[in-house]
Amino acid sequence: MYVCICNALNERKVQASLDNGATTPAAVFRQHGCQVQCGKCVPTLRAMTAEHRATCARRRAQPDRNAQPAYSVAAE
Numbered sequence: 001m002y003v004c005i006c007n008a009l010n011e012r013k014v015q016a017s018l019d020n021g022a023t024t025p026a027a028v029f030r031q032h033g034c035q036v037q038c039g040k041c042v043p044t045l046r047a048m049t050a051e052h053r054a055t056c057a058r059r060r061a062q063p064d065r066n067a068q069p070a071y072s073v074a075a076e
């Protein structure tokens, strides 16, 4: 589905930008070498970037089950 009709940005292209570090609609446009035209897509892009940031934050907050503890417990 197209997110931005003016610039022919579909969900796959937007998701690729988010995965490449875009955190704002402007950054998404920059990564694709375009800029906002009519602006109708901006609320959707804002929602997508916010959701992506929230998802990344949740992943960072989850403990890595395979990680080794940074400390050691001395045997008594």
Ligand code: FES
Pocket: 003, 004, 005, 006, 007, 035, 036, 037, 038, 039, 040, 041, 042
């Ligand atoms: S739909 Fe994105 S600028 Fe018009």
